[in-house]
Amino acid sequence: MKKNQVALITVFMALFVFTGCNAQKNVPVYSSVVYQGNDKVYNENPLKADEFYNPILQGTYPDPAITRKGDDYYLVASSFAMFPGVPIFHSKDLVNWTQIGHVLDRKTQLKVHDTGISAGIYAPDIRYNPHNETFYMITTQFAGGIGNMVVKTKDPMKGWSDPIKLDFQGIDPAIFFDDDGKAYVVHNDAPNEGEELYQGHRVIKIWEYDVEKDQVVPGTDKIIVNGGVDLSEKPIWIEAPHIYKKDGLYYLMCAEGGTGGWHSEVIFVSENPMGPYQPAPSNPILSQRYLFKDRENKVDWAGHADLVVGPDDKYYGVFLGVRPNEEGRVNTGRETFILPVDWSGKFPVFENGLIPMEPKLKMPEGVENRTGEGGYFPNGNFTYTEDFSSEKLDYRWIGLRGPREDFMEFTKNGLKITPFEVNIKEVKPTSTLFHRQQHKDFSFTTTIDYQPGSEEDLAGITALQNERFNYVFGITKKDEKYYLVLERTEEGDSKILASKEIELKDDLQLRVTAEGDDYKFSYALNEGDFQNLGGTVSGDILSTNVAGGFTGNMIGLYATSANDAVPGK
Template identity: 35%
Template structure:
């Protein structure tokens, strides 16, 4: 029973980066923390965030912004950039990751003096598998850890010394096979007081996900497993609002405290639940007992956390995706926007009048459809666009919710047979249906999506009038459990043609995203 007193200490909310922010990795430079995440088929690749308190994060750019660094054209959904590791050593930032599914894919490293600036072209590393890691020992040796195996259940953590000038590896050794003998991935090595620690993810990346730890007197092992492994997991807690905790990275703050960032999901609905916001980034404190890390005092991770203090002078605040967002574009796209694969310059342009889109496919089912979006970061929210568009026959533009090419919803304005209509279309796997269509006039359109945990409501207004409801659709059909893959729902404008580039550009004059939570 509560005694009515407020909890002492400092409070923050989990996830600290809501919406699709998976596989977090963190590095510290002085008083500053930098965090990077997986981006899969989205471009630019590897979004990058900055914080001084580990709770309030600001996006500062991407590590992979040029076609010479990353070519995602033709990739299937959930291929592309997997599980980066971000490190800072001797004044240089290193980001190592895996490009999955491409002809020239595999592990590679990019570097930068300023993480918010330009990053180098890739230095490729000849090794199989996924989830690479870099560890710099005090004697100057650099170690490369990664996960590899004949099949995912047989994945093991492997290690070799690496020459960071050439990318060449020394002799490869097996480092860790996992406490359950399989699914060992996402390795990271740390040194503390002369002892080396290896953390890995195991159990797959869904509800059996967990974080395990080993320690050794040498970075090459052998690693003794933590007596209380896993040190973090919500497996076996089907009624907890947070699930799939795993894929972690640790950092020591300037005040000496230790922290862990990791992914998790927020499911809803009957057990087993579903989630459509993707895998999100969570934060928990780490303490040390008998030379072992203890995550959150061994307790489950909650949506509202209380800690003794946070690093830095800031008391914490809203992360960048948690804030309301409005733009009239004004000649630029800010760093929160991403394309599905490398954009075709012929289909996107910016001016002081807004974002101009040219459609070249007849549906969003195509890999190179014209679409630019931001992660949906809240269950309850509103997204809307003001669209200037007088389409010719076969042309359409509007606002879309995209999980992948076979699972997406859109509300748009198009013209068929000489009539302009506002329509709502749903694609759920093999089934596509136009669930609403009403005649509209003029060139000024407002398209609105109101979201709750379990439902999207689509509304249309002529100009800046009051939006009228056209249709509703269940969120669950855009969930990972239905659609598959590793991403979450993105929201943003799109344009379609009749299989060729449209003659009439769609002018997106304004975009608004408003959390209702």
């Protein structure tokens, strides 16, 4: 080979190595995350040996449903456009919970790629049918043209079937298996056409369900509740129905009043699963709506409940509630709570469910509190540290509208996120790995190795309530210089709050902290001290009160090659 050919090959190899290294630097690697919660309520209410904290699932785990097979309990919650969808938890005692995965974990089951974060999966119900030894998860998917659907499995630990589309309208379907093997589906629906009486007027319908065909039986639909407990009072949003059988009677339990401040749980009874159903004389059986506004350790919006027999043969109810911050704003989302239920009389009543809720509960007899240990989900104040050294990502990490595996890769240096050409404000799958905000007072710190190639490149963190309300805090490039930028987006309108030129010589640490409604974004270079950028900013846009929708604040490891958070804009 001639000398000039060797020289040419050497130049090409050098260029390849140089551009390859640059390309890799343009892909962020996150080597650690530390989430730390420090809420006052837990510091002031330490647990005794026979106690556990309520809520049992902190952060946006709303609309819980629960079932039991033998000594095993399985609980699911709404997930909207989060991917994978429908987190599923397992317990032996209703106190210690392990997340075993997600019910909807692949694209054939979950088609939320082009929908807003508060669309997608609503109000899943989970039931075990002893007649065919099969678990059912039935829900509404507001995406992909699916609507109401059901998936099945013999073992929740081993995955679920593809969806079976169900032939009825409405939302919040639940399935009931009677002692004789017959099955029924109940759900929320609109009144018959022309019979709408007021805004928020809804009905509960029931259908017979063909277990062999996995479909409602045509022509069997019947309205069993019109409006709610008392139609003359114009009740709104009767929804989330569940049927239970006890002592030969059928009980229909529903949420009423909408999922906000007037939320409640009500109960009806019938001698036949198809009705007619009569309301209990003392509804609601669960609500916080009548209580004084400024109560200590406030829990609000309680409702959307489900019942199960506990390990002590007593009834318990899981339900959603919120813990507003000092401004009354809901940033942690609707969380999963539990209360014992007194069903010694004809109708069930949530124990202490109509008075201000306490942050602690007595455990069922014989149970040991092991939350946060050995794979059990943490509870109260805790620190969660992730170094991405495992080849299996913890289930608490989720994507938005698409699989995490489409953009993430484990490396020896940490988790690499390959940026999509998608901005966090677009209604598309994003290259973002999310962790729920689980405390009013928290810190979230990550270490990142990254060098953006242009102003279209950005990587860092985001605090996101939805695509129109969020903060972005990350590194980008402008005029061959590196900048940290903090951007606030409210109602889709973005504004750069602060930016600063930095020298990238080593890993960079990024941090978001909150004390109630006050949020701060900070950074540290070369393992130095943290410096604030942008001062104290309001968490208002991260609250359900301001942003609307059904989710809580999500903190994400975010990378994009379609950045519009440019210094000086």
